[in-house]
Amino acid sequence: MKILMTVQDSSIAPRFDQATEVIIIEHEGEKQLGEPRTIILPHKSADEISDLIIKEGIQCVICGGIEDNFYRFLTWKKISVIDGVIGSHHQALQMALAGTLQPGLVLSSARKEE
């Protein structure tokens, strides 16, 4: 299974379409497989991130605010989207692996992150 997170520094990026960095993680159940892969995008583009998600065969996307058309496109492609997440991408990933990450969640790490 593959998870993609749109990130800004150590946090989940506030907006999907404004993100220029993504992290891809492979996992099996709660176990992470190998090292996370960071991809720096040449520019901000929700279209390009969507294309990347499809190309990489991602099954779950963790992001901040996302426009409905992209959300619907991804879910139509049978990709689970956990959006509106605020907090560190590390904590978000741990919670996602544990199956406790919910859309719109403000994580405890959010007050420490910038």
Add this chain to the structure above:
Amino acid sequence: MHDDSSTLFSDIAVSHLLDSIPHGIAVIDRDLRIVVINQFLEALTGLVLADVRGVYVDFVLRSNIAGRGRTFREVLDSGETVVLDGDIVSRDRRKIPMQFTLSPLRNRREESVGLVIALDDLSTVTASAGIGHDADETDSIIGQSPKMREVFDLIPLMAHTEASVLITGETGTGKDKVAEAIHKRSSRATKPFIKINCGALPEPLLESELFGYVKGAFTGAVKDKPGMFRLAQGGTLFLTEVGDMPLPLQVKLLSVLDDREFFPLGGEKKVKVDVRIIAATHRPLKQRVAAGEFREDLYYRLNVLHLHLPPLRERETDSRFLLNHFLRTFAERTGSSVKTFSDEALKQLMGYPFPGNIRELRNIVEYCVNICQSRQVDVEHLPKYLISRLATVSMPPEALEATAAPSVVEQTLPRSQETVKDWLAIEKELIITTLTQTRGNRSKAADILGWGRTTLWRKLKIHGLVAAQEHGTIKGSA
């Protein structure tokens, strides 16, 4: 008095004060972390203050203006209020255009302690007619141009009076939508809004539709019919294409407007009505009055409040805005993956004058979304009539003559003298439209038309669109 007000302010909880403001408000500290947000912003973001207090502002606003906090820090450093246009992504995943006002916040010692961020929803400007949240988003009135903003400003004013309104404007400019918007914003909003097209029905039928009839009034009148006036009781009657109303009926309408009562066809009892009239027409009513085709007294009776809707070619930036809006709407509705227009397709569309205004623009976009199978609408996805028209006006006749290979242009352009005449007329019309659109700026017009400046000059001379004095200068300089 001073003491009273001091006591009052010291007693007010800041959050209550902010909650009374109908805009999103965020107060942040010097570390750009949320101190307080008001209920309006809570509703927009779907986040509650208790969860986001102390969270870095941009994670809460989800705006495109923050630049990783740089924008906010600049305001903190400069101490100057800054107004920026941008957008946010709301809790319901909508990208909402916003005007952000960033103001420095100082304590009693005039020390900078943070910022107040006020978010003004620009989509409410675009749909301030109050129908922006209709289930069918394409029913909204949309526009950002100054001329449309004037219209948006007038709609609430017109809604709050009982006077008759006359809406004028070319076909496809949204007269019906504006009429409905006025009704929906008025105190009659909960009552019926009845629309009747005065140009679509023959006189006797229109009369019975408007005023109703009683059983036995004429052959076939087997039961009473209330008529539109009575159906609209307490609400608004919208008379569209009122300029086409037959003269005899105009007299009866005037009488109803004056007396607020009428006799249904064949009836002996007067019916009292409380109906507000909104009328619309694409015809120049004043000229029709002068020609004796429209009653002057009715014209003045309807024209108490007048609202003119500008054609799309006068709405500057709105064409592009509307193209994107309808593309998004139709793509969502049809589940299409179309996302954008290619540069070339956009250039072609922006160069087209849209004589059918928004209705035509909307239909063109709907066509594109249905035809296009990729993520980007290209020229090949535009309706053929549009391509041929654009090709016609952008190619000189000699070039057309020289074109040997069969093409869309060639197929749609018979080379008769008559067609050349038509072509010249279209070209002249397009030049005038484009120059109107650019407010006479020939460089911009040349750009839009896809011509060089010299080509535009030459064509202006051909069509006699250059003043005699200017003509001389050109000759002299040539």
